[in-house]
Amino acid sequence: MAEPSDTPDSAPRLRIRLSYGDGQVMGPGKAELMEGIARTGSISAAGRAMGMSYKRAWQLVETMNSMFSQPLVSSSRGGAKGGGAHLTEAGEEVLAAYRALEEASRTAGAPALARLAALRSDMSGGK
Amino acid sequence: MAEPSDTPDSAPRLRIRLSYGDGQVMGPGKAELMEGIARTGSISAAGRAMGMSYKRAWQLVETMNSMFSQPLVSSSRGGAKGGGAHLTEAGEEVLAAYRALEEASRTAGAPALARLAALRSDMSGGK
DNA sequence: TTGCGTTATGTTTTGTGAAACATAACGCGG
DNA sequence: CCGCGTTATGTTTCACAAAACATAACGCAA
Numbered sequence: 001m002a003e004p005s006d007t008p009d010s011a012p013r014l015r016i017r018l019s020y021g022d023g024q025v026m027g028p029g030k031a032e033l034m035e036g037i038a039r040t041g042s043i044s045a046a047g048r049a050m051g052m053s054y055k056r057a058w059q060l061v062e063t064m065n066s067m068f069s070q071p072l073v074s075s076s077r078g079g080a081k082g083g084g085a086h087l088t089e090a091g092e093e094v095l096a097a098y099r100a101l102e103e104a105s106r107t108a109g110a111p112a113l114a115r116l117a118a119l120r121s122d123m124s125g126g127k
Numbered sequence: 128m129a130e131p132s133d134t135p136d137s138a139p140r141l142r143i144r145l146s147y148g149d150g151q152v153m154g155p156g157k158a159e160l161m162e163g164i165a166r167t168g169s170i171s172a173a174g175r176a177m178g179m180s181y182k183r184a185w186q187l188v189e190t191m192n193s194m195f196s197q198p199l200v201s202s203s204r205g206g207a208k209g210g211g212a213h214l215t216e217a218g219e220e221v222l223a224a225y226r227a228l229e230e231a232s233r234t235a236g237a238p239a240l241a242r243l244a245a246l247r248s249d250m251s252g253g254k
Numbered sequence: 255t256t257g258c259g260t261t262a263t264g265t266t267t268t269g270t271g272a273a274a275c276a277t278a279a280c281g282c283g284g
Numbered sequence: 285c286c287g288c289g290t291t292a293t294g295t296t297t298c299a300c301a302a303a304a305c306a307t308a309a310c311g312c313a314a
Contacts, residue, residue: 012145012146012147012153013145013146013147014143014145015143015144015145015146016141016142016143016232016236017142017144018139018140018141018142018240018243019139019140019142020139020247026139026243042289042290042291043290043291044289044290044291045290052272052273053272053273053274054290054291054292055272055273055274055292055293056272056273058291058292058293062292067247068246068247069246069247069248070246075290075291075292076280076281076290076291077279077280077281077289077290077291077292078279078280078281078282078289078290078291079280079281079282079283079289079290080281080282080283080289081282081288081289081290082280082281082282082288082289082290082291083280083281083289083290083291084290084291085290085291090246093242093246094243094246097239097240097242097243097246098239098243100236100238100239100242101232101236101239101240101243104232104235104236104238104239105143105228105231105232105235105236107235108231108232108234108235108236109143109227109228109231109232109235111227111231112224112225112227112228112231113145113224113228115220115224115227116145116153116221116224116225116228119195119196119197119217119220119221119224120147120194120195120196121196169259169260169261170260170261171259171260171261172260179302179303180302180303180304181260181261181262182262182263182302182303182304183302183303185261185262185263189262202260202261202262203260203261203310203311204259204260204261204262204309204310204311205259205260205261205309205310205311205312206259206260206310206311206312206313207259207311207312207313208258208259208260208312209258209259209260209261209310209311209312210259210260210261210310210311211260211261212260212261
């Protein structure tokens with residue numbers, strides 16, 4: 001009454017991370033954080049939503065901001081709501097490009113992923 | 128007399144890792160190790176080539192072997208050369224599929240990567 | 255039966271990224 | 285001018301993956 005039939009696929013999570021020199025890395029975590037910031041208008045709220053400390057969230061933002069020619073997240077403190085943050089235009093473009101990269105990979109890699117899935121469950125279809 | 132013109136690209140390294148449940152992960156490290164084993168016929172030699180301890184290499188092999196329905200690496204000990212290891216058929220298929228996935232992603236993601244590269248160097252071309 | 259190079263494992267130590275904890279500054283609204 | 289929620293940063297503690305170190309087993313060849 002739970003699992004209908006045999007394991008469907010157990011589609012693996014496809015994680016793409018692009019690392020430039022140094023420790024500059026763009027990956028799923030930063031992308032998700034950016035989305036959280038765009039959604040909530042706050043670094044702390046976005047971090048909380050991901051179960052991460054404000055400090056860590058802020059560090060990620062700092063790193064992201066420094067790895068592109070323009071900051072991806074703009075923030076301000078004080079004021080009525082205490083402050084806030086939002087994606088810059090560059091930020092939105094980076095996020096969009098990263099998501100596009102993910103999607104393109106997932107699509108183009110579907111055949112290869114299918115082969116791997118087959119090898120994980122059973123190896124009947126030889127050759 | 129050094130840098131010919133504008134920044135070439137500084138193509139980021141595209142790392143793809145697919146994580147199934149648990150801690151089961153297939154990524155660049157395991158793929159490279161598999162290639163090393165195929166090339167050298169030895170786990171220890173492959174590990175050495177990557178600057179990693181035998182133990183670590185062996186652990187990776189153990190993990191790989193357990194995440195597919197059939198082992199990817201077959202090993203034997205003792206004998207004239209002390210022992211050795213080689214990729215099983217499943218191993219070769221997994222490696223090939225993983226490399227294909229990488230290649231497909233790199234190709235399909237080229238436009239997105241180009242956009243990101245542009246955002247890293249400068250943001251002239253708007254919209 | 256000894257020695258060699260490898261596979262196979264166990265135990266201890268270390269390095270480091272993250273978490274936890276602590277403050278400061280900001281700026282508006284009440 | 286005080287309090288609130290946020291940004292911003294520093295310091296300390298901790299967990300855990302990786303490294304380092306140690307052994308055992310294997311099987312052939314000499």
